[in-house]
Structures are given as structure tokens and as C-alpha cells.
Amino acid sequence: MGSRRQExxxxxxxxxxxxxxxxxxxxxxxxxxxxxxxxxxxxxLRHAQVYVSVMGTEEEKMQVEKGLAxxxxxxxxxxxxxxxxxxxxxxxxxxxxxIERGSRLLQIIKEVTPNDTTDKAxxx
Numbered sequence: 001m002g003s004r005r006q007e008x009x010x011x012x013x014x015x016x017x018x019x020x021x022x023x024x025x026x027x028x029x030x031x032x033x034x035x036x037x038x039x040x041x042x043x044x045l046r047h048a049q050v051y052v053s054v055m056g057t058e059e060e061k062m063q064v065e066k067g068l069a070x071x072x073x074x075x076x077x078x079x080x081x082x083x084x085x086x087x088x089x090x091x092x093x094x095x096x097x098x099i100e101r102g103s104r105l106l107q108i109i110k111e112v113t114p115n116d117t118t119d120k121a122x123x124x
Contacts, residue, residue, distance in 0.1 A: 006042075022074075023089075025071045025074065032055065032060060035052065049092050079091075
């Protein structure tokens, strides 16, 4: 677990990157449901691992990864303008499939849980 400052800076970066992807980046590969789920910064705040969840096919996910890699310089420059940090961190983007795994898990639970619609009063 990082320091409180690392966590605050990571959250700030997460919010700004989400906003930049949604409103500023003009890459057609970066459309659809893209969520920046977490940003983990190094102790010196010079590096940031950006975790991104993408809903879609494997091909769409790969296109988003390529789009993020292409836009990383633009995103980093804009972060530097928006945030008052001594150093703008180097960004590395990583896929986060946890939301998708959670959704799949909920679907499995729904399928295996008996659907009890009978009135419980009838059983007595």
C-alpha cells in the first residue's frame, strides 16, 4: 500500500485521465465504455500505472490499448498542464478485467441460485 499522498495523487490522475479520454482525445479507437479503474503511482510520483476497464470484444479491447498507447504523450502533456506536480508521471496503461470478471461471476451466481417464487405461507 502506498502513502496517503500517493493515493491522493493517483486518484487525481485517475479523474483527470478519465476526463481527458472522454472529452479531449480524438482517437476513434477510444470510443465505447472505457473506465479508468485505478492509478498506482511510484513513491517518487514519477511513474503511474493506469488500469483501464474496457467493455467489448477482444478486438475492441486491443484497439483501445493501441489507442491509449498512441495518446499517452497527449494525455501526459495535458496532465502536466492540469495538475500542479513537480513531475508529470510517465504513464503506462494496463488492462483491468476485474469489472468484467465480477459481472460474469454475478451471472453465474444468478444461474445456479434457485429462483424461489413460491409463497412461503403455502409451505406451512
